[in-house]
Amino acid sequence: MRAQTALSKDSRKTERFAPFALLTAGFGLLVSAVPMLAHHSFAAEYDSKKPVKITGTVSKVEWMNPHARFYVDVKDADGKVTNWNFELGAIPVLLKQGWTKNSLHAGDTVTVQGSMAKDGSSTANATSVVLPDGRRVFGGSSQPGAPGGAAADQ
Amino acid sequence: MRKHLALSAGTAAVALFVSLALTPSPARSQDPLNPSFSAAQAKGKAGGKGALPPGPPGPTPRLPDGKPDLTGIWNGQRTVSQDGPYLQPWAQKLLEQRAVSNYADDFEARCLPGGPPRAAPYHTSLVSTPKLVLMLFEGNTHMFRQFFVDGTNHPKDLKPSWYGDSRAHWDGDTLVVDTIGFNDKSWIDMPGHPHTSQMHLTERFSRPNLGTLNIDITIDDPGAYTKPWIQKRSTTLETNMEMTEYVCNENNQDPVHLDGAHK
Numbered sequence: 503m504r505a506q507t508a509l510s511k512d513s514r515k516t517e518r519f520a521p522f523a524l525l526t527a528g529f530g531l532l533v534s535a536v537p538m539l540a541h542h543s544f545a546a547e548y549d550s551k552k553p554v555k556i557t558g559t560v561s562k563v564e565w566m567n568p569h570a571r572f573y574v575d576v577k578d579a580d581g582k583v584t585n586w587n588f589e590l591g592a593i594p595v596l597l598k599q600g601w602t603k604n605s606l607h608a609g610d611t612v613t614v615q616g617s618m619a620k621d622g623s624s625t626a627n628a629t630s631v632v633l634p635d636g637r638r639v640f641g642g643s644s645q646p647g648a649p650g651g652a653a654a655d656q
Numbered sequence: 657m658r659k660h661l662a663l664s665a666g667t668a669a670v671a672l673f674v675s676l677a678l679t680p681s682p683a684r685s686q687d688p689l690n691p692s693f694s695a696a697q698a699k700g701k702a703g704g705k706g707a708l709p710p711g712p713p714g715p716t717p718r719l720p721d722g723k724p725d726l727t728g729i730w731n732g733q734r735t736v737s738q739d740g741p742y743l744q745p746w747a748q749k750l751l752e753q754r755a756v757s758n759y760a761d762d763f764e765a766r767c768l769p770g771g772p773p774r775a776a777p778y779h780t781s782l783v784s785t786p787k788l789v790l791m792l793f794e795g796n797t798h799m800f801r802q803f804f805v806d807g808t809n810h811p812k813d814l815k816p817s818w819y820g821d822s823r824a825h826w827d828g829d830t831l832v833v834d835t836i837g838f839n840d841k842s843w844i845d846m847p848g849h850p851h852t853s854q855m856h857l858t859e860r861f862s863r864p865n866l867g868t869l870n871i872d873i874t875i876d877d878p879g880a881y882t883k884p885w886i887q888k889r890s891t892t893l894e895t896n897m898e899m900t901e902y903v904c905n906e907n908n909q910d911p912v913h914l915d916g917a918h919k
Contacts, residue, residue: 542765543846546758546914566907568767568796587909594778594794594900619913 542568544644548627552618556586560610565603567593570642572606572628574614588614588628591642599642610634617645708734711867711892716829719786724829724863726782726789729894733775733871735845740875740885747850747880754848760915762848763841767904769797769818771842772835773857773873773887780891781899782861782869789824789831794899803833810836816853818842831861844875845887852879867893 544550558576570590577583590596606612613632619625628641708731717725743751754761764770778795789803803824810821814837821837835857844851855877862870869891876884 542910542914543759543762546760546762546765547910564907567902568904568908568910571907571909589909592778592795592902594897594902597900598897620915621913623913625913 542644544627544646547619548617548645549620550617550645552620553615554586554618554626555613555615557611557613558586560606560608560612561585562608563606565593570596570601572612574612584624586614587623587625588616588631588641589626590628591644595642599640601639601642605633605639606631614641616641616643708890708892709894711865712895714866716863716865719784721786723786723826724784724831726784726831726861726863726869728782728869729897729899730780730782730869730891731894732777732779733889733891735887736890737888738886740881740883740887741844741849742882742885743849744880744882750850751848754843758915759846759848762843762846764796764843765910765914767797767908769799769842771844772801772819773859773875774843774845775889778902779894779897779899789833792899795902796904798902798904803831805831810834816840820855820857827860829862833857833859833861835859840879850880851875851877854879869893 556574556576558574560572561575562573564571569592572588572590574586574588575583576586590601591599611634614626614628615630616626616628619627627643627645629643629645630638630640632638717727719725759765778793780794781790781792783790783792787804787806789805791801791803793799799819801819801822803822805824805826807825808823810823814821816839817837818839818841820835822833822835824831824833826832836855838851838853838855838857840850840852842851843849855875858874858876860870860872862872864870871889871891873887873889874884875881875887
């Protein structure tokens with residue numbers, strides 16, 4: 503278990519997840535057809551210029567609205583454990599993408615990419631998650647331009 | 657009919673799956689970690705006008721009285737064209753302030769209503785009967801609107817409310833919904849166009865075929881705009897999902913993290 507907080511776009515060049523990508527075509531399909539928007543402005547809470555990438559152990563999953571959330575314990579080099587709070591999309595959005603209540607469980611090891619909260623807390627908006635079975639799925643993020651996220655504001 | 661819809665939706669899904677799975681490499685370069693996400697889709701979503709999922713083919717369904725039956729679960733709306741807005745100076749200033757603050761004071765973020773005419777990004781269900789059309793919102797506050805099509809007029813001395821009072825009539829195959837009695841709290845849309853309690857909303861609902869719903873909205877608010885302005889919206893019929901439960905206050909952790917809350 504390790505943590506990696508990426509503050510530059512360099513990390514996006516990493517092809518670590520490439521073997522899983524093709525397995526997620528089905529999720530990509532469903533995502534493509536979903537108009538999305540959070541019930542709050544993304545920019546009011548998160549900073550897209552502060553990306554985060556973390557691998558850790560899920561400690562809790564909240565399958566609730568207005569956003570599903572999951573919490574990830576991450577241990578740093580000194581052994582200190584930080585519990586990260588990741589926001590996913592709303593349940594209707596996630597269901598359309600293929601998520602179910604059983605997609606994540608406490609104890610799962612996941613790798614999450616997203617954007618950090620502007621207030622400096624260990625809170626982030628998840629743009630993608632590598633599930634324990636290797637599938638890399640979108641998080642229903644409201645981040646403008648995020649794959650499988652953002653969008654129709656009327 | 658229901659079986660037919662399911663088959664049509666399934667066929668479309670399979671076709672889309674195949675097309676996306678075979679997305680050529682130039683499109684992949686838009687997002688190297690997600691090869692199934694095409695450049696066109698990325699562009700559309702980023703712009704807030706991404707393509708709607710296609711609606712099923714078929715003729716306009718009709719009620720026993722011959723009027724179009726608007727019943728169905730509809731996807732999030734898209735604005736396809738707009739004339740306006742013609743903002744008064746104070747409204748322009750407020751709109752700009754909302755943008756600068758990243759829309760942190762949005763009522764929706766506190767699980768309060770968003771409109772109308774603001775449309776939730778989730779499903780909206782319409783239930784048509786000859787004398788009453790109901791609009792049910794899946795997201796945010798699970799609210800409803802009632803369009804009375806029974807020849808009655810707006811009650812006098814309406815108390816200002818989030819959704820106002822709606823009376824409707826048919827103009828040919830178009831349901832014309834007239835709404836007044838608003839408070840001044842909600843936003844007209846996500847960008848934060850304001851309105852006052854003088855807002856008079858006219859929405860024209862039409863269903864040109866089974867899978868399409870068009871809504872032409874005229875916003876007449878002499879308290880905030882110099883003249884009426886129009887948004888033309890469209891959406892498509894959802895064929896793969898039922899409405900889901902959405903209890904906004906069950907786990908709304910966002911307000912304490914929004915701009916201003918932590919400064």
